[in-house]
Amino acid sequence: MSDYSYFCGIDLAKNHFSIHAVDQHGKVLLHKSVTRSKLLTTIANMPPMRIGVEACGGAHYWARTLRKFGHDARIMAVKYVTPYRSKGKNDLNDAVAICEAVQRPTTRFVPVKSPEQQAILSVHRMREHWVRERTALMNRIRALLSEFGLIIPVGRASLMRLVPDMLENPENELPNLARATLADAFEHLKSLNQNIDNTEITFDAFAKVSTNVQRIMKVRGIGPQTATAILASIGNGAQFDKSRDFSAWLGLVPKQYSTGGKPRLGRITKHGDKYLRTLLVHGARTVIANLGDKQDRLSQWCRGVLERRGMNRAVVALAAKNARIIWSLIHNQTEYENYSA
Known part of the structure; x- marks a missing residue:
């Protein structure tokens, strides 16, 4: 059960914002559009609420600003809002759908970036x-x-x-x-x-x-560009329950279409942040291309996957492995141990 008795959805735009607020019983408290200059005044006069906004340009700024007024502002992907839009698409109906989605326990939220x-x-x-x-x-x-x-x-x-x-x-x-x-x-x-x-x-x-960047850069195939991008994108990784969730968020796991107890796995999903996925894949490709005759444990693992599955699958496998390692390092604040032999 939510700690808040009031919920609000705001459809963000450049100059006009649509607001829909309800109480815990579904009674509508506010349903209107306001200009940019009046948004904060309107929200400041409302009781503490859980406010939902869609992930878009300016969403992190508005979430930080709304939190200063004592509200629990949360950002969610558009795919979590669309199922709750029951009428035609317009700004106010979008705000209603956002308000509905922010109350659902299955909705996943985007951490607000600093x-x-x-x-x-x-x-x-x-x-x-x-x-x-x-x-x-x-x-x-x-x-x-x-x-x-x-x-x-x-x-x-x-x-x-x-x-x-x-x-x-x-x-x-x-x-x-x-x-x-x-x-x-x-x-x-x-x-x-x-x-x-x-x-x-x-x-x-x-x-x-940055200590965290230095920690991440100890992983083979990870340089300053990849390390800074990952750290700025996910922070401490608290939004993921386990390392595989981070790898899945990046789209580095197989697409699943299973039914009747028969698992069917296809190509990687390519969901999530394309930029981060590209950096990890390029880094992994560099590692595998320069294996040479190295005999450390990681090199032997890469060589085994390469021989069994081919170059491209080995690259993606190492990229997914590195993603899981990185999440563990920054979430648990542990140091990377590069085992040799």
Whole structure:
């Protein structure tokens, strides 16, 4: 039974917010939409409530702010709200569904992130954006140069080395207008490279002052980027009951379709945070690609899976294993023991 006698659902938006509040008997206390400037005034005049909001942009900020007024603000994924929307979709009906979902014992909530966690994640999000932009820009430069018969081998290093020579070579058939345009694009590419390098410096600096990041980085295949992203995303991992729950949340466990007592397992679900899953998989791939003749226990385990199941399955298996280890390290505050031989 909930400790609160009042429940509220708020459908967040940019300037207009819909609110639906009820008591423990289902009696409607409030059902209206307010502007951004009046939201806190309206909520401040209400008794302590359990307030539900959907996970979206600004949800963590509003949850922290609402908690300052003595309310129990909780964030939930949209999939937990949709089943409780019984009428047409509009803002007020969404607020009703959120209010209903926040009362259910089976609803799983997203831990409210601190400003520091969001700051670290903002660096990761910008790095992810810059990497995508850099890839697109390199492909564009490569394609435009090929229009003039100037071919660049595959790889970023080749492009960074050859483009300046092509732009300065007066003997190729590159028109001055195209030369100037590509020179601007190349300067932008260099600035993107610098931005991405600066994020690596930020990750390294944070790793030096964070005990938890240092603890996570002892796991093979985990560097500052992966460690900071995981720590900023899940905190101490208290939202997961066990390590496998964290691995399942990342989508690193097989998809299950079982019936009649016959278990059927398929490919991994790929649920959850794609960015974290990608980092773990890339780290695991690096470990397996560099096994060499290492004979420690982890290397022998990886080699056994590799021989039985192939490269890709071995990579995912190690990524899932690392996820479970990481959860245990940060949740139980234990140290990683890298057993050898």
